[in-house]
Amino acid sequence: MPADMQNKDTEADREQSRSVSPYKAGLQGRCPKCGEGKLFKNGLDIREECDVCGFDLSKADPGDGAQVFVILIMGTIAALVGFILIGALDLAPWLAMMIIFAMILFGSIWMLRVFKATLVALQFHHDASEGRLHDDKDDDA
Numbered sequence: 609m610p611a612d613m614q615n616k617d618t619e620a621d622r623e624q625s626r627s628v629s630p631y632k633a634g635l636q637g638r639c640p641k642c643g644e645g646k647l648f649k650n651g652l653d654i655r656e657e658c659d660v661c662g663f664d665l666s667k668a669d670p671g672d673g674a675q676v677f678v679i680l681i682m683g684t685i686a687a688l689v690g691f692i693l694i695g696a697l698d699l700a701p702w703l704a705m706m707i708i709f710a711m712i713l714f715g716s717i718w719m720l721r722v723f724k725a726t727l728v729a730l731q732f733h734h735d736a737s738e739g740r741l742h743d744d745k746d747d748d749a
């Protein structure tokens with residue numbers, strides 16, 4: 609639970625995690641605490657812990673936040689590119705579809721990595737966690 613995570617974090621850890629830019633860490637898919645270790649394994653899965661600093665990443669959960677952004681942005685870009693390829697450049701529809709399909713496939717994976725990593729980095733940067741009524745350590749045990 610997020611309460612455990614906060615209890616283990618020292619003030620020095622929090623200061624160090626704030627020294628890493630969440631946007632830079634997100635764009636590069638790096639650990640939000642040290643900015644060095646890789647955040648992902650097998651493409652889009654978030655690692656259990658950082659290889660470099662050992663920071664516990666198992667609680668990092670961007671949920672469906674990244675997918676929503678990527679669907680909306682890629683959908684808009686794909687529609688615009690489709691209009692340009694077929695309408696303005698007069699490409700054959702099958703060729704335009706293949707180009708758009710490849711663009712959506714690779715673009716979505718890249719964007720998902722960037723958005724997921726940025727959301728995780730922002731979560732740690734701002735010390736975001738689930739709401740609690742009081743700060744009792746034995747609360748979640």
Ligand SMILES: [Zn+2]
Pocket residue numbers: 639640641642643644645658659660661662663
């Ligand atoms: Zn790290």
